[in-house]
Amino acid sequence: MRPPLRNDRLLRALLREPVDMTPVWLMRQAGRYLPEYRAVRERAGSFLALCTTPELACEVTLQPVRRFPLDAAILFSDILTIPDAMGLGLEFDDQGPHFREPLRSVESIRRLAVPDPEQALRYVLDTVRLVRRELDGRIPLIGFSGSPWTLATYMVEGSGSRDYRLIKGLCFAEPLAARHLLDILAQSVTAYLNAQIAAGAQAVMLFDTWGGILTERGYHEYSLDPMRSVLAGLTRSAEGRKVPVIVFTKGGSAWLEAQADLGSDAISLDWTVSLATARARIGDRVALQGNLDPAFLTAPTDRMCTEIKALLADYGTGSGHVFNLGHGVTPDVDPEQVAILVDTVHHLSAPYHR
């Protein structure tokens, strides 16, 4: 038996249930801006070793929630674990992630199989189990995966890209192979997230990092459709509670209405759309997560706090808002600014929930 969850603000806000103050967590809250993270990363020897060693991944997951009164922990992992489990050979260098064996033929796509999470991704699930034990019911743990489109993009490009010519070329020239790739990935993501939920993740998030490179038609076909199939297959409750699902398409602020109709509990926003505009466009169909520009974390403190205040006012009264950034914390951020951000959100948001 697991201990009861003492701070359930995040889960309640994601389901638009009343809260006493707006919950807050930050994308990449476990990261290089923390000296204790850099120490563990150094000890691990490589980023990949850090991700694949449950004790170390657990440790860095917990670091920010020890320092700051955050309302959630997020699993420390990489979005490219699934392609690695499929045999593409994930590596990291100064330019970021890349694959030793990117998908460069229709045959290589046809050969792909859905990995069994408890086999090839067991290190992730062990991390989830460890973190849950260590958190001991203090705050919930968020699991996550890259979206099928985002994984496909990395798998075909082999790394980050400037113009995404290879993945788009595949979609244009080999539409059946592209569809097969996205189907296999949708099944893999579903199994992976369900395994994280079974291991103890109390909410899950789909990172659609590259949805924003598509046309509107392409977004529906290649990004939204596979995500809809993932959502249809997800375990939506565990341990007697609902497991909320968050979807985040970076660069997708033109398509909020379509995202709100996807079947998730919440959508996460980058900073290009204000919470006021987003709420006006989609009403209260889903909860909203976001969306401070991470650049404000390096602004003068009073300027950051002015923006936080404006952002809370943008959302206005009622539950359904999870405070976050529009993208991850950058390495140059002073941890003291993060401490101030978390306190400011809690302090200034309480009146909106009376």
Next chain:
Amino acid sequence: MRPPLRNDRLLRALLREPVDMTPVWLMRQAGRYLPEYRAVRERAGSFLALCTTPELACEVTLQPVRRFPLDAAILFSDILTIPDAMGLGLEFDDQGPHFREPLRSVESIRRLAVPDPEQALRYVLDTVRLVRRELDGRIPLIGFSGSPWTLATYMVEGSGSRDYRLIKGLCFAEPLAARHLLDILAQSVTAYLNAQIAAGAQAVMLFDTWGGILTERGYHEYSLDPMRSVLAGLTRSAEGRKVPVIVFTKGGSAWLEAQADLGSDAISLDWTVSLATARARIGDRVALQGNLDPAFLTAPTDRMCTEIKALLADYGTGSGHVFNLGHGVTPDVDPEQVAILVDTVHHLSAPYHR
């Protein structure tokens, strides 16, 4: 006396007047995908020499309109000519443009002055005059400038950037200096575009390449407001005709309504929003330019043509559409695909104008 304009489809469509078929031109239609461009670029010795030598800039402006039945020529130049004229020292290397003397202090911003276009930017105006003479009334010539925000971003960052930390930092920490910089640039852009119009540009376009990195609030303050002041100061007719103005914010598809209220005749769209959605959102307040994903130019020809057909259907009947890409032609494009694109747009669009 200049010869009368024989093909005025572009000007008419930008003003939402009836046309026989949808006009088409392409961002970066004069560029590296053309072997004759690469030959002249080679002869010039450097990209900057090509821009600053009116005979050569005129030649490459005309190259695509000799090859293809495009409905407009666009001045061959760089968006960073104004900062160069202000003394920042524009240079180009493999990474793209950068400045020898980026703005790194409030003092350097305070020292900036509005350049006299007929002095420091005479080479651009001479190019405009040459091109007009050579075009001899066949099709109109479009002039252009970077937007104040885009110029400010490059001037402060010194080059392209990953997170735009320096320009955002200036806006956060030194709001008065940022405002001064944008004011000076708005005046400079206004004078520059008016000089291009006086020299013969028959339509002008503002490239707000970096508007999309801002928050919604920031976009209004730093990008839209200075563009509104440019628009208020522009000469809107010349040679007895209106001079239409096009505004293009790359990454700005969440903010179409605000762009449509700016006072321009047309807005240009990147490919993340369909023409159907854009028209539904803003009605017929302004003409729409765009918005094929340039990646389709490297797709199988029939796939490209399917997308062109869908895009024309997205816009539907009536004038007010200028066919273009959502961004520039890339160097890997086969010129034959461009020829097919132009013919396909003309051929398939005629029924929408009956």
